[in-house]
Amino acid sequence: MxxxxxxxxxxxxxxxxxxxxxxxxxxxxxxxxxxxxxxxxPNTNIAPSVEDQNVGNFPIRFNLITLASYIVGQSIIFKLFIKNISQSDLTISVARNVPDYDVIVLDSQGTLVWRCKDDSEIVRLGMDEDQTIAGGQVWEFRCTWKQNNQNAGAISPGLYIAKASLLVNESNIFSVVRQFNIK
Structure with missing residues (x-):
């Protein structure tokens, strides 16, 4: 029991x-x-867009992403996304090994502070070739800025603008333009 x-x-x-x-x-x-x-x-830390993309008649979306705010001395990463928004393959003429893209940073007065091409270790071959970006496919590229100016000097806190471009079929197309702050 x-x-x-x-x-x-x-x-x-x-x-x-x-x-x-x-x-x-x-x-x-x-x-x-x-x-x-x-x-x-929604991610509220993405830098706001202050200008739309300009891609001509290409059926692509070209976006530049960075954060809205950084601390002085912090490396800043810019991500570029190129997406074929059509259902069809798109053949474009771009530099042979790496598409010819660039990111520039301007201060609040519109003065060029930095450009990715000048700081990049990527060697782009001058010859163009046709490359296909499939319908819906996304290409991604990155540039990292260590907050130095063109003379390798430190930059001041303040408001900055980032713009990206891509050479396609011998014409530049432009991403959205982002505004960010360095504190």
Missing amino acids: LNIRQITGAALKILVYFLKIISVSVFICYSALASQEIISM
């Missing part, structure tokens, strides 16, 4: 077991909800 201690002990074990199941279930549900919030939450 079972005594009260055995029944109580068994009941407690069952209760602890169910509490563990409930706490794991709550954690999983909370994690899933939190992930959905993070996924659906």
Whole structure:
């Protein structure tokens, strides 16, 4: 015959077991909800666009992404995304090994402070060749600016503008223009 201690002990074990199941279930549900919030939450740290892209009659989207704010001395990464927004393949003439892209940074007076091409270790071959970007395909490029000016001197805190260009079929196309702050 079972005594009260055995029944109580068994009941407690069952209760602890169910509490563990409930706490794991709550954690999983909370994690899933939190992930959905993070996924659906817009990124408010992206630098605002101050000018639209200018890609002529090419069916592409050319975007430049950087953060809205940086600390003096912090390396700044610029990401370029070129997307064929059509359903068809697009053949474009670009530099043979690496498309001829550039990012320039201007200060609040519009003075050129830095350009990616001058700071890049990438050697671009002068010869052009036709390359195909498939429908929906995205090309991504990066430039990193160490917050130095063209004379390798330090820059001042303030408002800056970043613009990107890409040489396609012997014409420059331009990305959106981003405004960011260095504090």
